[in-house]
Amino acid sequence: MGLQVRDYEGVLTVELGGRVIIRHSRTEPWIYAGHGQGQYDMYRGNFKVSDRLGEKLALVDYAVESSDAGDVRVTFSKSGLLPLTVVFGVEHDRAVIRFVGNKEGINRLWLRLAAEEQEHVYGCGEQFSHFDLRGRNFPLWTSEQGVGRNKDTYITFLADKEDRAGGDYYWTFFPQPTFISSRKYYCHVDDSAYMDLDFRHPSYHELQLWNIPEKLVLEAADTYVELLGKLTAYLGRQPELPDWVYDGVWIGVQGGTEVVLDKLNRALAMGLQVSGVWAQDWQGVRHTSFGKRLMWNWIWNRELYPGLDKEIEKLREKGIRFLGYINPYVAVEGHLFKEASAAGFLAKNDRGEDYLVDFGEFDAGIVDFTNPEACEWYKNVIKENMIRFGLSGWMADFGEYLPTDVVLHNGASAEWMHNAWPAMWARLNREAVEEEDKLDDVTFFMRAGYTGSQRYCTMMWAGDQNVDWSLDDGLASVIPAALSLAMSGFGLHHSDIGGYTTLFGMKRTKELFMRWAEHSAFTPIMRTHEGNRPDDNWQFDSDDETLLHFARMSRVYTALKPYLKAAVKENADTGVPVMRPLFLHYERDERAYSIQYQYLLGRDLLAAPVIEEGQRTVGVYLPEDEWIHLWTGRTYRGGDIQVDAPLGQPPVFYRAASHYASLFESLRSLD
Structure with a gap:
C-alpha cells in the first residue's frame, strides 16, 4: 500500500x-x-x-x-x-x-x-x-x-x-x-x-x-x-523469554545473604512458586532521605553478600535463578568510576571534565555510549561481573537522565541524543548477553525506552508507580501503560507488584499488594519490589495470609506456562503483543476502543483487574463471544456484567472455543 x-x-x-x-x-x-x-x-x-x-x-x-x-x-x-x-x-x-x-x-x-x-x-x-x-x-x-x-x-x-x-x-x-x-x-x-x-x-x-x-x-x-x-x-521484536522465567515469581528481596535466604526459605515452605531471587543490592547500598538506594559500583559486594557465588550455584540446582541490578552510571566512590574516568569513557562537560549528575545526595558519571571503546568496556563489566558471576538476569535501570548540555564523544548534540539514549543502553545489554551466547538463559528488563528498544530490550517494566490506588500513578496505571506499549510495537510488559514509590505518607497496604499480585499473575512476569522505603511497605511475607494468597497466585501463574509461552512466541514471531487491547480481536465492537483497564492476555483470556480499594464486585465489559468465568465456570455471551471479585478471584474470563479451555478450567481446582 x-x-x-x-x-x-x-x-x-x-x-x-x-x-x-x-x-x-x-x-x-x-x-x-x-x-x-x-x-x-x-x-x-x-x-x-x-x-x-x-x-x-x-x-x-x-x-x-x-x-x-x-x-x-x-x-x-x-x-x-x-x-x-x-x-x-x-x-x-x-x-x-x-x-x-x-x-x-x-x-x-x-x-x-x-x-x-x-x-x-x-x-x-x-x-x-x-x-x-x-x-x-x-x-x-x-x-x-x-x-x-x-x-x-x-x-x-x-x-x-x-x-x-x-x-x-x-x-x-x-x-x-x-x-x-x-x-x-x-x-x-x-x-x-x-x-x-x-x-x-x-x-x-x-x-x-x-x-x-x-x-x-x-x-x-x-x-x-x-x-x-x-x-x-x-x-523490531522481542525474543522469546528463557524457559525458567515461567516457573514461578521473582521475589524482590534485599539485605544480604542470610536475610535473602531466610525470606526465600520461608516463602518456599509456604508454597510459593519461585523461579528467581532478585536482589538489587547485590553490589551494595547507601541510605538517603529518599530511602534505600544502591551503591552503583557493579561488582559483587562480598561484605553484604558473603558466599553469594556458592549460593547462586546451590539455588540454580534447585531451579531458582539469581538476578541483580545495573544502570548506565557509575558512582564517584566506586572503582569503576575511577577506571572509566582514567580511560576517558565518561561523558564530559563543556570544560572537558567528567560530567557529574546529581542523583539525589550522590553524584555519578555517565558512561558515554557514543564512544565504541566505552561500550566495549561496559559490556565487559556486564559479562565479567554479572553473567560469568552467575546472574541470570538484571534490572537495567535508568537511561532517561542524559543532560542536554553534556559533551559526547561523537560530537552529536545531547539535545538530539537524549531520547535515543535508552535504546542505546538496551543495545549494550543485549549485545553483552548475545556475545556470551546466553539469550536463551539470561534476560534483562528496563523502564526507559525509545525507538529501537523493541529490537534490543528483552522485557519492559512499568517503572516506579506509587504504592497506592491512584489512576494516574498507582495499580491502575500499569494497564494502559502495557497497552500503549503494545500499540507502539513492544509486546512484553510487567510491573513491580505493590508499586515502588513511598513518599508523603504513602504506605503499601496489604490489600493493595494482594490485588497487584492478582493482576501480575496474568502478565508475562510476576516480580515483587520492596520499594524505596521497605520498612514502610507491606511485603509479600508480612503475614501468613498474604504469603498464602501470593503462593496461590504463583501457582495460577505457573499453571499458565504453556499458554504464556505460546503468547510470548507469537509476539516474537509476529509482533502481536502478549497483553492486548480488546479491539485487537473485536474490531467491530465500538465499546472496545475506549476500554483501558481491561485487557486480553493472549487471544483467549480477558482480565479486568480490581483497581479500587475495598472493591468486591466489579463491572466488566465483555465483547460478543462465549466467555467462561475462570473461577465459577459461569458462561456469559458479552455485554456489561457485574461479577463478584473476592480476594483471590480477580475478574478473569476465557473463551469457550479456546484450545486451552481445559487448562483454564483446571485453575479452579488450585488450592
Missing part, C-alpha cells in the same frame, strides 16, 4: 491505501516551518522543557515534480521563504516521507495529518494515564515518570513543591513518536528530537518536531493484527 500523490486545482492530496493522509491547500496547509531554541531544565531526571520560538510560517506554496524512481518531490515554501523539499515514495514496501533540501537552517516543523472526528489513536510509547490519545497532546521526552502525574492531586502538588517531581499525564520513561490510528494505519517519525504529537483537533493530527527528521514511515493494513505485524517488522 504505497503513497498516491494527487495535485488538482491547487489542492495536494496524499493517500495511503485509499486513506487520505495529507490534504494541503493555501487555506489549509499541512506543513509549517520555522526556527526555535529549546530550553531544558533538568533536576534529578525531571525536565521542564520550553521553546524560544523565533519564526513559524505556513509553507502554503508548492511545486510538484516526479523523479525517475517513481518518487514524487514537492518543494514547499512561503513566497520563496523557508523552502523545504519533501519526497513521497516507497522503500521496502513501506510508504516513506523524506525531508531534504533544507537550505534555510529550519529546525522546527509542524505537520498536519488528516483525521476524522470519531477516530481513535493509540501508542506514543508507554502512556500511563490515557490509552486512547484522542483529544490530548503528548510531548515526547524521556524522563522520570513523575510522582502522582496528575496536577489535581495532593501527592503531585507535594512532589512538585518539594522536588519538582510531580509530573503530568504525559510524563513517561518510554516515549515514542509512533501512533496507530483506528483508520488502520501507523505513522512513525524517524527522529529522536523533542516532539509534541497533538490529537486534539477534529480534522487533523499535528506533529510538532524540534528538528527536520530523516523521514516519516507509514503503513496500512486490513486488520490491527496485520498492522502490528508490519510495525514490529520495521521496529
Whole structure:
C-alpha cells in the first residue's frame, strides 16, 4: 500500500491505501516551518522543557515534480521563504516521507495529518494515564515518570513543591513518536528530537518536531493484527523469554545473604512458586532521605553478600535463578568510576571534565555510549561481573537522565541524543548477553525506552508507580501503560507488584499488594519490589495470609506456562503483543476502543483487574463471544456484567472455543 500523490486545482492530496493522509491547500496547509531554541531544565531526571520560538510560517506554496524512481518531490515554501523539499515514495514496501533540501537552517516543523472526528489513536510509547490519545497532546521526552502525574492531586502538588517531581499525564520513561490510528494505519517519525504529537483537533493530527527528521514511515493494513505485524517488522521484536522465567515469581528481596535466604526459605515452605531471587543490592547500598538506594559500583559486594557465588550455584540446582541490578552510571566512590574516568569513557562537560549528575545526595558519571571503546568496556563489566558471576538476569535501570548540555564523544548534540539514549543502553545489554551466547538463559528488563528498544530490550517494566490506588500513578496505571506499549510495537510488559514509590505518607497496604499480585499473575512476569522505603511497605511475607494468597497466585501463574509461552512466541514471531487491547480481536465492537483497564492476555483470556480499594464486585465489559468465568465456570455471551471479585478471584474470563479451555478450567481446582 504505497503513497498516491494527487495535485488538482491547487489542492495536494496524499493517500495511503485509499486513506487520505495529507490534504494541503493555501487555506489549509499541512506543513509549517520555522526556527526555535529549546530550553531544558533538568533536576534529578525531571525536565521542564520550553521553546524560544523565533519564526513559524505556513509553507502554503508548492511545486510538484516526479523523479525517475517513481518518487514524487514537492518543494514547499512561503513566497520563496523557508523552502523545504519533501519526497513521497516507497522503500521496502513501506510508504516513506523524506525531508531534504533544507537550505534555510529550519529546525522546527509542524505537520498536519488528516483525521476524522470519531477516530481513535493509540501508542506514543508507554502512556500511563490515557490509552486512547484522542483529544490530548503528548510531548515526547524521556524522563522520570513523575510522582502522582496528575496536577489535581495532593501527592503531585507535594512532589512538585518539594522536588519538582510531580509530573503530568504525559510524563513517561518510554516515549515514542509512533501512533496507530483506528483508520488502520501507523505513522512513525524517524527522529529522536523533542516532539509534541497533538490529537486534539477534529480534522487533523499535528506533529510538532524540534528538528527536520530523516523521514516519516507509514503503513496500512486490513486488520490491527496485520498492522502490528508490519510495525514490529520495521521496529523490531522481542525474543522469546528463557524457559525458567515461567516457573514461578521473582521475589524482590534485599539485605544480604542470610536475610535473602531466610525470606526465600520461608516463602518456599509456604508454597510459593519461585523461579528467581532478585536482589538489587547485590553490589551494595547507601541510605538517603529518599530511602534505600544502591551503591552503583557493579561488582559483587562480598561484605553484604558473603558466599553469594556458592549460593547462586546451590539455588540454580534447585531451579531458582539469581538476578541483580545495573544502570548506565557509575558512582564517584566506586572503582569503576575511577577506571572509566582514567580511560576517558565518561561523558564530559563543556570544560572537558567528567560530567557529574546529581542523583539525589550522590553524584555519578555517565558512561558515554557514543564512544565504541566505552561500550566495549561496559559490556565487559556486564559479562565479567554479572553473567560469568552467575546472574541470570538484571534490572537495567535508568537511561532517561542524559543532560542536554553534556559533551559526547561523537560530537552529536545531547539535545538530539537524549531520547535515543535508552535504546542505546538496551543495545549494550543485549549485545553483552548475545556475545556470551546466553539469550536463551539470561534476560534483562528496563523502564526507559525509545525507538529501537523493541529490537534490543528483552522485557519492559512499568517503572516506579506509587504504592497506592491512584489512576494516574498507582495499580491502575500499569494497564494502559502495557497497552500503549503494545500499540507502539513492544509486546512484553510487567510491573513491580505493590508499586515502588513511598513518599508523603504513602504506605503499601496489604490489600493493595494482594490485588497487584492478582493482576501480575496474568502478565508475562510476576516480580515483587520492596520499594524505596521497605520498612514502610507491606511485603509479600508480612503475614501468613498474604504469603498464602501470593503462593496461590504463583501457582495460577505457573499453571499458565504453556499458554504464556505460546503468547510470548507469537509476539516474537509476529509482533502481536502478549497483553492486548480488546479491539485487537473485536474490531467491530465500538465499546472496545475506549476500554483501558481491561485487557486480553493472549487471544483467549480477558482480565479486568480490581483497581479500587475495598472493591468486591466489579463491572466488566465483555465483547460478543462465549466467555467462561475462570473461577465459577459461569458462561456469559458479552455485554456489561457485574461479577463478584473476592480476594483471590480477580475478574478473569476465557473463551469457550479456546484450545486451552481445559487448562483454564483446571485453575479452579488450585488450592
